[in-house]
Amino acid sequence: MSLKAVETFVTEDGRSIGPVILEVKDITLKFGGVTAIQNISFDIRGGEVRAIIGPNGAGKSSMLNVINGFYHPQEGEVWFKNELRAPMKPYQIAYQGIARTFQNIALFKGMSTLDNIMTGRFTHMSSGIFAQAWWKGAAEKEEFSNREKVEQIIDFLEIQKIRKTEVGRLPYGLQKRVELGRALAAEPRLLLLDEPMAGMNVEEKEDMSRFILDVNEEFGTTVALIEHDMGVVMDIADRVVVMDYGKKIGDGTPEEIRKNQVVIDAYLGISHD
Numbered sequence: 001m002s003l004k005a006v007e008t009f010v011t012e013d014g015r016s017i018g019p020v021i022l023e024v025k026d027i028t029l030k031f032g033g034v035t036a037i038q039n040i041s042f043d044i045r046g047g048e049v050r051a052i053i054g055p056n057g058a059g060k061s062s063m064l065n066v067i068n069g070f071y072h073p074q075e076g077e078v079w080f081k082n083e084l085r086a087p088m089k090p091y092q093i094a095y096q097g098i099a100r101t102f103q104n105i106a107l108f109k110g111m112s113t114l115d116n117i118m119t120g121r122f123t124h125m126s127s128g129i130f131a132q133a134w135w136k137g138a139a140e141k142e143e144f145s146n147r148e149k150v151e152q153i154i155d156f157l158e159i160q161k162i163r164k165t166e167v168g169r170l171p172y173g174l175q176k177r178v179e180l181g182r183a184l185a186a187e188p189r190l191l192l193l194d195e196p197m198a199g200m201n202v203e204e205k206e207d208m209s210r211f212i213l214d215v216n217e218e219f220g221t222t223v224a225l226i227e228h229d230m231g232v233v234m235d236i237a238d239r240v241v242v243m244d245y246g247k248k249i250g251d252g253t254p255e256e257i258r259k260n261q262v263v264i265d266a267y268l269g270i271s272h273d
Contacts, residue, residue, distance in 0.1 A: 101179045189222060
């Protein structure tokens, strides 16, 4: 067994988080002659907010793509829930309980907020195409159950007023919130967020930070996010892994990362101590 299944971790604010639920071990990912990720290992613990940071081109999004099955590394292992994971497609990993958002918003622009979030329920839909066409019995009950879950997410994210609005007409910050809602609709155990606050103003970042913390605390969802705003990372993350040129150069609590001279020199700026 690769995972440290019985160990817990105490955060800087005294909160206890659970055992490891996902571990990437000695991951190397290459595209032709370019090495995007080089021999990186780290873990994600149940119930934590885990940040992945680093300069542009560090390999952060490639790492998320490895975790959610879009990329298959040439070397290394991915362990999830105490099992070594075989190569899978993203939809298969979604059924395992991993959902994600994207750096560039990937919504159905001509569909409403409600319908976009409903698409996130596909892992909870079991009735066949003929049952759905007839829309009676089990298919009808399934539709109502999924719709109820979506309405709860809409209320949670405070987007009731735009529930029937086409998402292509929404401002950027609200589109990001809808995308978060679609990921939450899958009821994931692990939620991967790729730059959820990119392009947002200060107020929108505050709102998104609050929603991420609420998702983590109220739903018990484990969150792994890529984020460039160091103020946000240091405020909401329990642990931080730092990447640079495809390598891991730091891993620890926010306070440990603040004091890591390699990270300071490579990413946060030169120390004046």
